[in-house]
Amino acid sequence: MLSNVVTFLSSGENLVFFVCALLAIGGAIFMLSYTKVVHMVLALALTFVSLAGLYVVLQAEFVAVVQILIYAGAISILMIFGIMMTKHHNEEEEPKRPWHNGLLFIGAAGLFGIIFYVIQRTELPTGEFPKVEDNTMEIGKLLFNLHVLPFELMSLLLTVAFIGAIIVAKREED
CATH class of the missing domain: 1.20.120.1200 (NADH-ubiquinone/plastoquinone oxidoreductase chain 6, subunit NuoJ)
Structure with a gap:
């Protein structure tokens, strides 16, 4: 060992x-x-x-x-x-379980x-994987060609969540 x-x-x-x-x-x-x-x-x-x-x-x-x-x-x-x-209150708590x-x-x-x-x-299986020169370019190609619909749906979801957070913050302020 x-x-x-x-x-x-x-x-x-x-x-x-x-x-x-x-x-x-x-x-x-x-x-x-x-x-x-x-x-x-x-x-x-x-x-x-x-x-x-x-x-x-x-x-x-x-x-x-x-x-x-x-x-x-x-x-x-x-x-x-x-x-x-x-x-926050600065209260020191004693450890309950030492x-x-x-x-x-x-x-x-x-x-x-x-x-x-x-x-x-x-x-682990051994084998040759294709060596990619530029990881970022390959991620971009996959993201904007193969996975463009999920990418756009995520951007829409994040925009809706951002607007929702603003609305909730406005309500708490009032």
Whole structure:
């Protein structure tokens, strides 16, 4: 088992994948275990950035950039503005379950061990996939040729949701 771990970490790509995966899992665990909302948003941003790193390792650069721009940037800033605009009382709560963090660590380590074992034992099919020179161009071709109707429906849905949010905000203001 130890030799599998050493073999897995011998490649630089695998090492970067391992670090990004640990950061993503750690950020998600921290987000769930923190009690202050600002700390939760920062942990969520760490998770988003590490997921973008995983996309880079998987050679999906366009998805990585979109992950950083939309999720790590816009969503995190939106959440922080939402926190700043609401009223919060600075009350420190005593942890109700002091053994919670220990069980959380044991559960996360167990889940990591199970996933690592399954990945090591899985036989993945080997084959040659066509190498695409420009991922963004291929995504654009698929989006505007094959999937143009769902793309337009999503834009319509987002516009309706935006107008609905404005109407709901106006009602609450009155």
